[in-house]
Amino acid sequence: MAAIETHGLTKAYGELTAVDDLDLTVDDGEVFGFLGPNGAGKSTTINMLLDFTRPTAGSATVLGYDAQEEADAISPRVGVLPEGFDIYPRLSGRRHLEFAIETKAATDDPDALLERVGLSAADAARPAGDYSKGMRQRLATGMALVGDPDLLIMDEPSSGLDPHGIREMQDLVHREAKRGTTVFFSSHILEHVEAVCDRIGVLNEGSLVAVDTIEGLRESIGGGATMELTLDATADDLLETARDVVGVTDVVASGHTLECSITDPAAKASLVVALDGAGATIRDVRIDDVSLESLFTTLTNDDSESGGQATTDPGATAVTPEGNR
Numbered sequence: 284m285a286a287i288e289t290h291g292l293t294k295a296y297g298e299l300t301a302v303d304d305l306d307l308t309v310d311d312g313e314v315f316g317f318l319g320p321n322g323a324g325k326s327t328t329i330n331m332l333l334d335f336t337r338p339t340a341g342s343a344t345v346l347g348y349d350a351q352e353e354a355d356a357i358s359p360r361v362g363v364l365p366e367g368f369d370i371y372p373r374l375s376g377r378r379h380l381e382f383a384i385e386t387k388a389a390t391d392d393p394d395a396l397l398e399r400v401g402l403s404a405a406d407a408a409r410p411a412g413d414y415s416k417g418m419r420q421r422l423a424t425g426m427a428l429v430g431d432p433d434l435l436i437m438d439e440p441s442s443g444l445d446p447h448g449i450r451e452m453q454d455l456v457h458r459e460a461k462r463g464t465t466v467f468f469s470s471h472i473l474e475h476v477e478a479v480c481d482r483i484g485v486l487n488e489g490s491l492v493a494v495d496t497i498e499g500l501r502e503s504i505g506g507g508a509t510m511e512l513t514l515d516a517t518a519d520d521l522l523e524t525a526r527d528v529v530g531v532t533d534v535v536a537s538g539h540t541l542e543c544s545i546t547d548p549a550a551k552a553s554l555v556v557a558l559d560g561a562g563a564t565i566r567d568v569r570i571d572d573v574s575l576e577s578l579f580t581t582l583t584n585d586d587s588e589s590g591g592q593a594t595t596d597p598g599a600t601a602v603t604p605e606g607n608r
């Protein structure tokens with residue numbers, strides 16, 4: 284049984300189609316990344332899965348139940364970490380958890396939940412208003428885990444976290460995945476999705492433009508790598524040898540350097556072996572994989588280069604012109 288399945292799921296707000304004919308399957312037990320720029324329709328999709336918003340057309344099942352007709356059967360089995368989760372500043376972390384347990388009429392042990400999300404008993408006793416952003420996220424995740432849900436839906440869980448907080452969040456997702464929980468991880472930051480997800484779906488202007496593993500996506504746009512080899516000899520003499528290697532699509536020789544475009548990862552080793560066999564001495568090798576940033580720029584037609592790209596942390600790729608909010 285799929286954890287989430289949608290068929291033609293559509294939501295229009297007047298003239299605007301926020302989610303357009305979405306066919307999506309998230310398998311049981313996988314960590315699925317739902318990636319797209321701000322305004323792509325991620326939250327609207329989640330809202331339809333949770334029956335907070337009714338679709339204009341199409342249908343969705345969550346854990347085998349119809350998202351609209353059987354929402355009552357879904358909610359006890361799903362944990363949600365909403366975007367922009369608010370805490371009650373004066374209540375302790377433990378009280379937040381107790382409150383969530385009471386609300387869900389669950390029987391969880393608050394201490395076990397605290398341990399599961401990495402909050403100490405001392406932290407739990409403090410008012411949540413004193414918590415760092417990372418601790419708040421862990422508390423919110425602990426609340427989402429009440430009742431041991433089969434599906435955990437996380438909407439922008441890394442938003443606003445520092446690199447340490449992001450790592451903690453990623454570790455937590457890995458731990459939950461190991462327990463067998465299906466995780467639906469929505470984000471506009473590529474690296475955050477890539478670090479935790481088995482597969483990703485890329486949403487752009489309401490439409491699903493790709494569903495695959497990162498490697499699969501790279502291949503699908505003809506991705507590969509550029510390999511730059513510095514040789515002892517004049518590179519021109521080895522041009523043909525390099526061109527004959529299967530998986531090498533283009534070779535440019537310049538001085539002692541050969542620049543080779545590779546489509547098949549196995550060609551990297553073959554190229555080195557072929558050049559060595561032709562008597563070349565290789566002094567240096569540099570490999571540049573097709574950047575994920577360019578991959579997602581292609582998929583989302585992101586105009587962030589002209590619009591200015593902001594990111595949550597240094598080196599992160601946000602598939603959004605707005606960046607972190």
Ligand SMILES: Nc1ncnc2c1ncn2[C@@H]1O[C@H](COP(=O)(O)OP(=O)(O)OP(=O)(O)O)[C@@H](O)[C@H]1O
Pocket residue numbers: 296299300301319320321322323324325326327328471
């Ligand atoms: N209640 C609403 N009424 C009108 N338009 C809406 C409503 N909710 C969302 N939209 C629009 O639908 C589109 C998709 O929004 P949505 O919040 O689902 O995107 P998102 O991918 O979750 O973006 P973000 O990362 O910013 O949360 C946007 O253009 C948004 O303005």
